[in-house]
Amino acid sequence: MAHPLPTSKALARARAVLAIEAGALERLAGLLDSRFEQACALILAARGRVAVTGMGKSGHIARKIAATFASTGTPALFVHPAEAAHGDLGMITADDVVLAISYSGESDELVALLPSLKRLTVPLIAITGNGAATLAREAQVWLDGSVAQEACPLNLAPTASTTAALALGDALAVALLDARGFKAEDFALSHPGGSLGRRLLVRVRDLMHTGDALPAVAAEVSLRDALLEISRKGLGMTAVVDAQDRLVGVFTDGDLRRALDRGIDVHGTKVGEVMTLAPATIEAEQLAAEAVALMERRRCNGLLVTDAGQLCGALNMHDLLRARVV
Template identity: 65%
Template sequence: MSDDTLTHARPQALDLARQVLTIEAQAVSALAERLDERFLAAVELVLNCRGRVVVSGMGKSGHIARKIASTLASTGTPAFFVHPAEASHGDLGMITREDVVIALSNSGESPELLTIVPLIKRTGAKLISMTGRPQSTLAREADVHLDASVAREACPLGLAPTASTTAALALGDALAVALLDARGFGAEDFARSHPGGALGRRLLVRVSDVMRKDEALPRVRPEASLRDALLEMTKKGMGMTAVVDADDRVVGIYTDGDLRRSLDRGCDIHATRIAQVMTPSPRTIAPERLAAEAVERMQNHNIYSLLVVDGAGRLIGALSMHDLMRAGVV
């Protein structure tokens, strides 16, 4: 391809891309205006479902169906995808009378879906259809039909599913979010179904899961020398040491920053007691608090470590920003 051809194609490609986005945005906006009691009926059908939601579709509608099933499952509505062609060869046994089936087909005439519709209804399962043709066979056979029709496809040939698949996906998202809200599904519920993600770590990991404890925990008594405190800091490698009384209650902390200030004042590391140079009443956190809260406290107070104490103020752990980073909370 010549440079002249490329130069000519670039503005045309941008114009076409903008047209595609405009058409698809208009298709989704039109859906919002069409939502009515049928959408509410679909929500009620799923809320009253004692089994699972089974989502199915062929071709591009099948790809959208898989995404809708995944979104439903991750937002509190147990769901899975069944391929309609495979359903005719045994997978129909996955569907029970307690289930709700959501069938996607832009034409509403996909033969693979229409083949299994009578069998689905014979089991007693409820059927929600999502089509682009309200008068189609699939729409008529459904207990509830959701109209996902579009004025036109974004493909200039009018052939490739573009606006229609976007509309179906958006309608599926709308259903999932409406169900999420109706179930009172919250951020912690979401995190439990996404334990490997960043949100899961932020909402599930507790301070007790991350903190250093027992022999890994740096601590000295107030009467310890500055030299002893430095040895403890070096041995435990946290850049600080807690200062505790005879009952292990926290009375102070001594950090690398305190060390620099001590050296600036010319403190004798052998003669100086740690109680003379420590920071009293340090920031602390309880072990049952979220690790994300520990991050917030460190950032708000511009500190790099936190002491973990029990209800009586006794030292039971410590954590640094590096610990939180290793745990994936930051």
């Protein structure tokens, strides 16, 4: 029957694991040399994808690396080495590059693929902990993923070594991202369903109210008529424009409260007399996330959208919330 570790011993063990793995990564940085640049060059020169493969725990790491490549501008897929020997090798073409991960460098399933990869003339990059291993010798580029010790107290379970392999994969992905000039907008295109995609893809023009849904009145109309416009359009504000539809001000619920506090006659007062001058505005092509930031800075719940001073739209915080930009 297993006995739970005392809390103090569990914390000590956890800190030791993190220290060992942090040390492994620091050591790994010192092992990097021109071979890393050669690996990047091989991948950049490929017309196809990076087929990342590994067995067991290395296979789990390979899946993550392939996913990171794919989301950062380097087309990639994971190929299970055991399944590859039974038909999945057809996923790999002569235009691809193979990245094989095995700490020992002698995994039977990976070594068995080498003759087929040679026939396909597919470049091979290997991450192993032993430069004399079969995978390392047969690879065009060998990346040293060795660690001084595993974080497992028995020095058996892949822990520090899998962390090192994952970090090397991340290093490759980020170096390739930089070499390709990959931008935040490109990343968002790979993540359209996530919050990052919404922040980087949704623009003000996609959310703003236009045409008959856009609240706007002339400065000469009565405060009462301006209130009716606010009620009809439901944005809690109305733009105030001149005869050429140039924006001259805004009248909001807050302006109404301040006007009523002063005892203003809603029938006899013109909206131009109580409007807010120089209202917060944004352009239609700006990101919706920029609209959120502007509202926070100006401490307002709505923005008017302009193009060269001309009113063209409006939006409020509810629009941004519905679009899940906030």
